[in-house]
Amino acid sequence: MSPAEQPQPHRTADVRRPTLNAVAARAGVGRGTVSRVINGSPKVSARSRAAVEQAIAELGYVPNRAARSLATRRTDAVALVVPDAGTRLFSEPYFSGIIRGVSTGLAGAGMQLLLVLTGDEKEHGRLAAYLAAHRVDGVLMMAVHGDDTLPDRLEELAVPTVLAGRRSDRERLGHVRADNRGGARLAVRHLLAGGRRSIGTITGPLDMDVARARLEGYREALREAGVAVADDLVAAGDFTEEGGRLAMRELLRRHPELDAVFAASDVMASGAVLELRAAGRRVPHDVALIGFDDSIVARHIDPPLTSVRQPLEEMGRTMASLLLEEIAHCGTGRREVVLPTELVVRASA
Numbered sequence: 649m650s651p652a653e654q655p656q657p658h659r660t661a662d663v664r665r666p667t668l669n670a671v672a673a674r675a676g677v678g679r680g681t682v683s684r685v686i687n688g689s690p691k692v693s694a695r696s697r698a699a700v701e702q703a704i705a706e707l708g709y710v711p712n713r714a715a716r717s718l719a720t721r722r723t724d725a726v727a728l729v730v731p732d733a734g735t736r737l738f739s740e741p742y743f744s745g746i747i748r749g750v751s752t753g754l755a756g757a758g759m760q761l762l763l764v765l766t767g768d769e770k771e772h773g774r775l776a777a778y779l780a781a782h783r784v785d786g787v788l789m790m791a792v793h794g795d796d797t798l799p800d801r802l803e804e805l806a807v808p809t810v811l812a813g814r815r816s817d818r819e820r821l822g823h824v825r826a827d828n829r830g831g832a833r834l835a836v837r838h839l840l841a842g843g844r845r846s847i848g849t850i851t852g853p854l855d856m857d858v859a860r861a862r863l864e865g866y867r868e869a870l871r872e873a874g875v876a877v878a879d880d881l882v883a884a885g886d887f888t889e890e891g892g893r894l895a896m897r898e899l900l901r902r903h904p905e906l907d908a909v910f911a912a913s914d915v916m917a918s919g920a921v922l923e924l925r926a927a928g929r930r931v932p933h934d935v936a937l938i939g940f941d942d943s944i945v946a947r948h949i950d951p952p953l954t955s956v957r958q959p960l961e962e963m964g965r966t967m968a969s970l971l972l973e974e975i976a977h978c979g980t981g982r983r984e985v986v987l988p989t990e991l992v993v994r995a996s997a
Contacts, residue, residue: 666707674703722785725760726971729775729789731796737765740887740915741943742960746790746812749964757972759785769797776801786971788812794855808974810967813858822974824966824985826958828858828940831989832865833872835910835938835956838991840873844908844936848881850895850920852912859887862912862940881906885916892919900927907935908997914939914946914955921949921996936997951995958989 672679677696684692685700692700703709728750730737737743747763754761762784766775779787779802786808789799794815802809803821811823839847849866852859863882870877880902883895892911896919899906911917917939921931929935931951939946942957966985 666709668709670707671700671703671709674707675699722975723783724758725762725784726754726968727762727764727779727784727787729764729766729787729798731766731772731789731791731793731798740913741945742887742913742941743790745943745960746964746967749961749966750788750968751964752961753965753968754972757968759972766798772798772801776805779807780805786810786975788967788971792856793853794857808971810971810974812963812967813856816857819857819984822970822983824963824970824987825858826963826987827989828861828958829865829868831940831956831958831991832862832910832912833869834989834991835940835954836866836869837873838954838993839908839910839936839938839997840869840875842908842936842997845875846881846903846906847875847908847910848883848899848903848906850883850885850892850899850909850911850916852885852887852916854884859912866910885912887913887915889915889919889922892916893923894919896920896923897927900924900929909935909937911937911939914941914943914949914953917953917955917996918945918949921953932995932997938991938997942992946992946994949996954994954997955992956989957992959987963987 668679668682672682675682675696677699681692681696682700685697728747730743751761764775766772776798787802788810790812792799792811792813792815796815799809799811799815799821809821811819811821813825814823836847847870849863851863854860854863867877881899883898885891885895892915895916896909899909900923909920911920917937920937924931924935924937931937937953939953939955940958941960942955946953946955966987970985
């Protein structure tokens with residue numbers, strides 16, 4: 649058999665991925681400049697950045713994430729922590745709105761989003777140990793209560809952290825919140841302008857700053873109008889439909905002549921509607937009703953619910969942006985953002 653007739657060894661095509669050196673050569677810059685562009689460093693001229701980005705596009709270069717993680721100690725992952733959520737995560741529009749916004753805000757940064765549900769202190773401890781091992785680059789946290797210890801643990805671990813809301817007006821961690829007090833004032837002023845004078849409120853859990861702020865806004869609007877602020881017109885709820893129904897029942901027991909209610913969430917307002925209907929009270933003819941969130945719940949209640957709109961998706965996007973700033977600049981980003989609220993008037997008030 650001649651050499652030409654002998655079987656030839658199988659040869660595979662050269663499919664090696666482009667290297668950092670190849671990108672540097674194509675762009676006409678040093679390897680370090682390419683690395684700085686990939687890692688988002690501001691210490692690169694616009695001309696060099698454009699040349700590197702063009703070279704990356706032409707070569708189809710994909711950074712080696714494992715090597716990058718070893719070099720930078722970055723994981724390109726962010727944890728979204730929801731403490732004590734239970735079934736509320738899937739039943740309350742607040743959570744889904746924030747999560748959509750966070751996801752959008754992180755999408756362009758190439759970050760993975762990990763959803764973490766925690767309950768008691770034991771679970772908080774396990775999560776803190778997990779985070780101490782540098783498994784994520786930062787943490788976003790929702791539904792914070794005044795006695796939450798997890799944010800303190802994250803601060804001690806120097807984990808970049810941004811909260812949805814705050815624990816109190818002394819909050820040290822970066823946070824994003826709506827103007828809850830101002831939104832509540834808008835709601836109660838609207839009820840007063842409609843001639844209502846016996847105005848009750850259904851609060852959220854008062855160990856949460858968001859609930860305390862909405863209660864204070866309710867009281868401020870009444871004081872401004874010279875209307876007496878009565879403690880027995882305040883009923884505690886828990887941001888659930890059943891909690892709203894029970895609180896509405898209690899308000900009617902205390903004040904049968906009640907002519908308006910401000911509920912601190914749309915979900916609680918939906919429970920209040922059910923209880924008012926069961927008691928033979930018409931909305932808004934007998935009792936005007938306003939909620940908070942302007943969620944899909946507000947549009948599907950009968951009658952459609954007047955509600956205070958808080959920009960949930962914008963809050964989520966802003967949280968993500970704030971966290972990315974903290975990760976990139978070691979905590980030098982903006983620390984607090986308060987977003988405006990507005991009243992959306994529908995048939996219930």
